[in-house]
Amino acid sequence: MATTIDVPVPGNLVEPFLRSERIPHIWCPGCGIGTTVNCFARALLNTKKDLRKVAVVSGIGCTGRVAGYVKLDSFHTTHGRAIPFATGLKLSRPDIDVVVYSGDGDLFAIGGNHLIHAARRNINLKVICVNNLIYAMTGGQTGPATPEDAITATAPFGAYEPAFNMPQLVEAAGASYVARWTTYHVKQLERSMTEMLSHDGFSFIEVLSPCPTLYQRRNKMGDGLDAMKFYKEKSKVRHGAPTSEIGLTRDGEIVVGKFVDRQRPDYVELMRRQLREHLGERFINDGVPTCC
Amino acid sequence: MQSDPRGVLTGTHFLDGDHACCEGALAAGARFASGYPITPSTEVVERFAARIPTVGGTFIQMEDELAASITLQGAVWGGAKAFTVTSGPGFSLMMEHVGYAVMTETPCVFVNVQRGGPSTGLPTLPAQADMMQARWGSHGDYQIIALCPKSPQECFDLTITAFNLAEQYRTPVFVMMDECVGHMTEKVIIPPAGQIEITPRRYTTAAPDQFQPYATGSDLVPDVPPIASGYSFHITGLTHDERGYPSMTPETQDHLVRRLQDKILNAVEKITLTEEENLNDAEVVVVSYGITSRVAQRAIDLARAKGIRAGKLRLITAWPFPDFKFRALASNGVRAFVVPELNLGQMAREVQRAAGGQSRVIPVTHAGGNVHQPEQILRAIEEALL
Numbered sequence: 201m202a203t204t205i206d207v208p209v210p211g212n213l214v215e216p217f218l219r220s221e222r223i224p225h226i227w228c229p230g231c232g233i234g235t236t237v238n239c240f241a242r243a244l245l246n247t248k249k250d251l252r253k254v255a256v257v258s259g260i261g262c263t264g265r266v267a268g269y270v271k272l273d274s275f276h277t278t279h280g281r282a283i284p285f286a287t288g289l290k291l292s293r294p295d296i297d298v299v300v301y302s303g304d305g306d307l308f309a310i311g312g313n314h315l316i317h318a319a320r321r322n323i324n325l326k327v328i329c330v331n332n333l334i335y336a337m338t339g340g341q342t343g344p345a346t347p348e349d350a351i352t353a354t355a356p357f358g359a360y361e362p363a364f365n366m367p368q369l370v371e372a373a374g375a376s377y378v379a380r381w382t383t384y385h386v387k388q389l390e391r392s393m394t395e396m397l398s399h400d401g402f403s404f405i406e407v408l409s410p411c412p413t414l415y416q417r418r419n420k421m422g423d424g425l426d427a428m429k430f431y432k433e434k435s436k437v438r439h440g441a442p443t444s445e446i447g448l449t450r451d452g453e454i455v456v457g458k459f460v461d462r463q464r465p466d467y468v469e470l471m472r473r474q475l476r477e478h479l480g481e482r483f484i485n486d487g488v489p490t491c492c
Numbered sequence: 493m494q495s496d497p498r499g500v501l502t503g504t505h506f507l508d509g510d511h512a513c514c515e516g517a518l519a520a521g522a523r524f525a526s527g528y529p530i531t532p533s534t535e536v537v538e539r540f541a542a543r544i545p546t547v548g549g550t551f552i553q554m555e556d557e558l559a560a561s562i563t564l565q566g567a568v569w570g571g572a573k574a575f576t577v578t579s580g581p582g583f584s585l586m587m588e589h590v591g592y593a594v595m596t597e598t599p600c601v602f603v604n605v606q607r608g609g610p611s612t613g614l615p616t617l618p619a620q621a622d623m624m625q626a627r628w629g630s631h632g633d634y635q636i637i638a639l640c641p642k643s644p645q646e647c648f649d650l651t652i653t654a655f656n657l658a659e660q661y662r663t664p665v666f667v668m669m670d671e672c673v674g675h676m677t678e679k680v681i682i683p684p685a686g687q688i689e690i691t692p693r694r695y696t697t698a699a700p701d702q703f704q705p706y707a708t709g710s711d712l713v714p715d716v717p718p719i720a721s722g723y724s725f726h727i728t729g730l731t732h733d734e735r736g737y738p739s740m741t742p743e744t745q746d747h748l749v750r751r752l753q754d755k756i757l758n759a760v761e762k763i764t765l766t767e768e769e770n771l772n773d774a775e776v777v778v779v780s781y782g783i784t785s786r787v788a789q790r791a792i793d794l795a796r797a798k799g800i801r802a803g804k805l806r807l808i809t810a811w812p813f814p815d816f817k818f819r820a821l822a823s824n825g826v827r828a829f830v831v832p833e834l835n836l837g838q839m840a841r842e843v844q845r846a847a848g849g850q851s852r853v854i855p856v857t858h859a860g861g862n863v864h865q866p867e868q869i870l871r872a873i874e875e876a877l878l
Contacts, residue, residue: 288564291552484546
């Protein structure tokens, strides 16, 4: 008679965070978005937060689909408007952690105005921007972060618009936490996300992430594995680097690390302070009551 | 349920329509507003910004109307009753999120204090030319509800009605004011909170593992999941199934879009509010709404003094359009409908469609900037009988 031994099957740590009934996801082989979600789930685990009180808000695009896969209260909004939606959610429920999870085109082009104003107000949102350097969902067109000379669907002879340097822009607008990693830096990204989730104020992480299907292929940069090798070779960790010096180029150095970590009073704090000062006891400071 | 007395300024007041609208929102339970300044609507949120800190709630001035129109929806999903206020150019920018509110069934209120258009048009002068935009402005097939106050008192009353309908049907509801109604000052009576009926949000009673965000009963209106309560619900502007998950099939699309339409069209008789006078013997019916109904009243009085059997049908609910009212009147022998409005014939077309060729329809058009002269409307009434 054969002896059977019960070998415990190693469970997947992040599975409880995913809507498993929605798998397989829509992301391509080699895409980095899933890697960021894995880091995000681990970061949430690290914080030991009550997951009922964490909400994810996404815009439109490949990264915009994150909201549909995480087993949290989640909102897939309109193109570019994840941040204003999240602003309303956060102001009505300041006790909830509101994470905005979206892409470079969504947050910096169509949603650029909302991004800078939320940073200026210091709304206590955690923004994760997956930067794949192009509009991927629509077929790989030039975006606000496309490096010069990169080939895209709408720049067949190479892009010639200067790209945004995301950390510099959000720092200038007022963000109180700013970091950049790539999907090669999974441990660092997890740590950074963990830190951001406990930081008060408008927080921003850029995650450079490959799009093998549309960006890598057109620019002869290989597949997802080649992207990891590229990130490994080109990345340099420089915590505290001046954000004015870390703009991305097509083939140049990728400076990663935490660049900004400062305390500024957030919007709700400023509002309450001002109203209390002027209205005294008349100010009713119990937030936005739920309606019924 | 009854209104929360903290938001109700019970008493007799002398208010303009914009301020009365704000008081209506507060009485209705609105505790969140997001706005962007635009004439002639800004006074609504100016008053809200001054009032809300002592009532309990939040106002935020956003960077544009695209933001304002979705910030309020975030607040609604956080549990608040919320609204925004705008005028023509801002209304155009908000259309994206009218569609989002329709698709996600987010109960909310949009106030449009109409001014002359197109484009920047007449910022300080009245028009009623956004009526079709309210109906059709966002892409896709859908229904909404729109109400048209004619006085500051109605700005108060109908704003409450708008919030109640928004909750009952889980839809954006429009309060279609105009510059005249917004800026005229009249007596406004605000009743005690106990006399103001409020429709609460219908939260689900199902356990999280049993809950389907877009499953409905016979009213076709789904229950709302409370946030931060373990429901892990998903809301999307994509075509979605009853679980709330994206589903790109023609069957799901058909089921969803027809339900969104039918939940309102099936209730058209319940939603319809009108003011009617002398319709039983009317040969001519003057159809009007908002500020124009006050001029139309004078024309009707002049016509009746001349012995003309003129009736009054004032649309308080403009959308969904009450076809049934017109079908009944047309079959009853009304010879003509006279339709004065501060546009080039937007609602007149609806009247024509609903009357089905049985009665003449005479539009009395006006491009906006001021109101009609009663004589213009009177001439149309007389012409109807020729």
